[in-house]
Amino acid sequence: MASAKFEREYGQHLVEQVLKGKMTRRQLLVRASVFGLSLTAAGQLLAACGGDDSGTTASPSASGAPEPVIGGSIKWIGPAPITDPDPVTIYDQGGIVLVYQFLEYLIDLNNDNSLRGKLAESWTPNDSVDVWTFKLRSGVTFNDGSPFGAEDVVTSMERVLDPDNGSGALSQLNGVLSPGGTKAVDDLTVEFSLDKPFADFPYMVSSGNYNTAILPRTYKGDIIKNPVGTGPFLLDQYTPKQRATFKKNPTYWGKDEQGRQLPYLDSTEYIMVEDNSAQNLQLQSGAVDLQPQTVFQGAQALFQDPNLRVDIYPGTGIREVAFNTTVEPWNGANGKQLRQAVAYCLDRVAINKALYDGRSNLGYDTFWDPAVFAGSPPVPEERAQDYEKAKALLSEAGMADGMKIKLTFAKYLENPQLAQLIQEQCKPAGITVELDQLSYDAYYAGDDADYYGTTPWINAAMTITEWGSRPAPGIYAAAMLLPDAVWSSSHWDNTTFVDAFNHYEATVDEASRMELATTLSQTQQDDTPIMVPFYITQLRTQKKNVYGVQGPGSFYCDLSAAFMTA
Amino acid sequence: MLRLIGRRLVLMIPTLILVSILIFALAEVFVPGSVGRSILGPYATEEQVQLLNERLGADRPIVVRYASWAGGFVTGDWGESALLKVPVRPLVMDAFWHSLLLAGFALVLIVPTSIALGVFAGLRRDSLLDRAITVSSLSMTVIPEFVSGVVLLYVFAVWLKWLPSFALPPDGAPFYERLYYLILPAIPLMFLELGYIARMARVGTVQVLSMPYIRTAVLKGVPRSRVVFGHVLRNALVPTVTVIGSQVGWLIGGLVVVEKLFTYPGIGRLMVEAALAHDIPLLEASVLLVAVVYMVANLIADIVVALLNPRIRMGG
Numbered sequence: 001m002a003s004a005k006f007e008r009e010y011g012q013h014l015v016e017q018v019l020k021g022k023m024t025r026r027q028l029l030v031r032a033s034v035f036g037l038s039l040t041a042a043g044q045l046l047a048a049c050g051g052d053d054s055g056t057t058a059s060p061s062a063s064g065a066p067e068p069v070i071g072g073s074i075k076w077i078g079p080a081p082i083t084d085p086d087p088v089t090i091y092d093q094g095g096i097v098l099v100y101q102f103l104e105y106l107i108d109l110n111n112d113n114s115l116r117g118k119l120a121e122s123w124t125p126n127d128s129v130d131v132w133t134f135k136l137r138s139g140v141t142f143n144d145g146s147p148f149g150a151e152d153v154v155t156s157m158e159r160v161l162d163p164d165n166g167s168g169a170l171s172q173l174n175g176v177l178s179p180g181g182t183k184a185v186d187d188l189t190v191e192f193s194l195d196k197p198f199a200d201f202p203y204m205v206s207s208g209n210y211n212t213a214i215l216p217r218t219y220k221g222d223i224i225k226n227p228v229g230t231g232p233f234l235l236d237q238y239t240p241k242q243r244a245t246f247k248k249n250p251t252y253w254g255k256d257e258q259g260r261q262l263p264y265l266d267s268t269e270y271i272m273v274e275d276n277s278a279q280n281l282q283l284q285s286g287a288v289d290l291q292p293q294t295v296f297q298g299a300q301a302l303f304q305d306p307n308l309r310v311d312i313y314p315g316t317g318i319r320e321v322a323f324n325t326t327v328e329p330w331n332g333a334n335g336k337q338l339r340q341a342v343a344y345c346l347d348r349v350a351i352n353k354a355l356y357d358g359r360s361n362l363g364y365d366t367f368w369d370p371a372v373f374a375g376s377p378p379v380p381e382e383r384a385q386d387y388e389k390a391k392a393l394l395s396e397a398g399m400a401d402g403m404k405i406k407l408t409f410a411k412y413l414e415n416p417q418l419a420q421l422i423q424e425q426c427k428p429a430g431i432t433v434e435l436d437q438l439s440y441d442a443y444y445a446g447d448d449a450d451y452y453g454t455t456p457w458i459n460a461a462m463t464i465t466e467w468g469s470r471p472a473p474g475i476y477a478a479a480m481l482l483p484d485a486v487w488s489s490s491h492w493d494n495t496t497f498v499d500a501f502n503h504y505e506a507t508v509d510e511a512s513r514m515e516l517a518t519t520l521s522q523t524q525q526d527d528t529p530i531m532v533p534f535y536i537t538q539l540r541t542q543k544k545n546v547y548g549v550q551g552p553g554s555f556y557c558d559l560s561a562a563f564m565t566a
Numbered sequence: 567m568l569r570l571i572g573r574r575l576v577l578m579i580p581t582l583i584l585v586s587i588l589i590f591a592l593a594e595v596f597v598p599g600s601v602g603r604s605i606l607g608p609y610a611t612e613e614q615v616q617l618l619n620e621r622l623g624a625d626r627p628i629v630v631r632y633a634s635w636a637g638g639f640v641t642g643d644w645g646e647s648a649l650l651k652v653p654v655r656p657l658v659m660d661a662f663w664h665s666l667l668l669a670g671f672a673l674v675l676i677v678p679t680s681i682a683l684g685v686f687a688g689l690r691r692d693s694l695l696d697r698a699i700t701v702s703s704l705s706m707t708v709i710p711e712f713v714s715g716v717v718l719l720y721v722f723a724v725w726l727k728w729l730p731s732f733a734l735p736p737d738g739a740p741f742y743e744r745l746y747y748l749i750l751p752a753i754p755l756m757f758l759e760l761g762y763i764a765r766m767a768r769v770g771t772v773q774v775l776s777m778p779y780i781r782t783a784v785l786k787g788v789p790r791s792r793v794v795f796g797h798v799l800r801n802a803l804v805p806t807v808t809v810i811g812s813q814v815g816w817l818i819g820g821l822v823v824v825e826k827l828f829t830y831p832g833i834g835r836l837m838v839e840a841a842l843a844h845d846i847p848l849l850e851a852s853v854l855l856v857a858v859v860y861m862v863a864n865l866i867a868d869i870v871v872a873l874l875n876p877r878i879r880m881g882g
Contacts, residue, residue, distance in 0.1 A: 080839075083650065164617065166617050237737075240647075242734065285730075448615065448616075
């Protein structure tokens, strides 16, 4: 997929890293995908490394699946789009799963956060990693018959980069790609000239940055009236707040491994229901076949239902417990010890058990965690509850008699339970946690003239904020740990971290990246600007005769290879 | 009679204006924070928020906004949903017809049953049957609809699979099929209303039975069926009809829990979702429509009471 020279050189580099024991086979697959190496090429690299292929991951729903059944229809359930589902501005699950049926991205995310070419066949960086060249898939047409080409990619990117369009994609692309940075080299080649070197750039034009869906160059902002895309389904009917129906796109370019035309299904119907309990009841009654996102709270009955199968995926969503490093007591010379003291009070296993039935991945206050993000160095320390250490740190910081702190959070999802657990677990160390529970609106409210200077979620001394999935540690860090990140609740400004991060994103040399990632991970964990007690596992529920549903994380539901047996 | 109706209709105009001002003030003046921020959420930039506020016209003077909204409502232009970018009127009317159908179906089940039970209990005052009807109907009334709804859903939809868990039938379903889908959501409403209306009918019956003209009719030898249907029922129903009138508005606009539980796209659910999402045009139009429904339902109840009771009609 990538250019032969790059594929050869970079491939050889990855093989060397594996043979030297500096990278696992799974990490090789993820890194190969980020730099656009084809599956065949990745397979050859694995063979060159020797051993078995245990590093590969299979979709849970695909494993043991019977032969696909062609035709039929399924009913699936989830929330209604909160707004008019304009792909340029959508941000909610209902809107994203809806447009994902008939729109596509340059690149798709796999369940293990590796990348899979969709409308792009290959992508390669230049030596300085600030120019990326994407080769597009040929022979693809939009469902109105117009051909797909480089100009559609350029207009789609320019649209989300225009600040007047209010696209959330800017939150990731800001400072990396500017308007005018996307050029059509020919009909099927696009070149992205970045503002700075960025090795994780392919993630930013993948389904992991959901506003970057490719729209026709003529798009006028009326996706429901003119649902034109390259995806596997056609939007048939849309009744706001009630349902949407989709028909098979007869001209879809996709084929399965046996060369059969995708999608298998003739049609699907999306039922819009806000309430999770009501969604679960519909599943249990057999009225619907699939729920792309199942929340843990209330899902026990689904696990026990003999007619349903709950797929469990490693997720990357977190609850960020941030210390505002600019205010008392977290600032100053002793701030670090106090932050660490709180981190050593946490019994992460007990928290995971209480909130997620022990099914989520434990977090150790660093984003570079190999259990969650392949390609990460080992976690510096798997932090466990250690009251002796916590008390020693408090003493070192001149707080031997303990301290009183305030934890601010929204009454939303499992935040209140997490806050109570933190409160209970801090008590034996002499840390009294006052819980400041706000309504969701109050927690995220702020003065219009200076929103980020006034809103509690950015400015309170200690906060819990919910974050959806991010595909790579660098994407998380850029959004919340750099001094210029607008969503930084910790207001952390660490020179070692910033320097290492800039070098990390500017190199494709895996040995250097691993060294830099080690520095980043150590610095983040040691300074503890935020606590990450867990990475939330994702659940998807379907009837036992539904197979082939794809899509990582909560916000995607790829039904192109889905089918239902009798 | 016509004078009564005319007078009540004229009185509705200032009431409606007052209600519209209240709704507008509650939705647009007393809501904290910016409309744009509450729609776009915490991760939106300040520029995005500003852009949306301008697009929604939320930056215009308050009087201009009220005049534009109220004038539009009267002329049938209810504006565009801030979030869904579709005209508000079809959205609200669609939800309204759904609610009307559910309320109508529930009333068809509730009214004859509860009146029959109430009158029957009143005629057999202090008997074992009277006590049984009173206690059982009151017990049902105190069960919140989310409790009875969940139990009914589990038993009849999840466990026995006799009835659909959705209240909304597939597109194009015939009328009888629509009613079949409404059986489960209508039962919790019946539980709630049964005891209330039956009690009113019972009290009315007991009161009327103690009136001298009923004793006279009985002593005169008028057949019992004529006494009950010709005299008792007619007079006993006056307070019952007033109560039913006051409940119709709730049955149409207040069924948030039932609509959410049975995933029914009624106007109650629409109002809550519009409020939570700060979709002001949608919220204002649906609340105002429900206010109109309350007024019309009470007007109809007054007319029925007037028809039942000539003294009110003549005095009217």
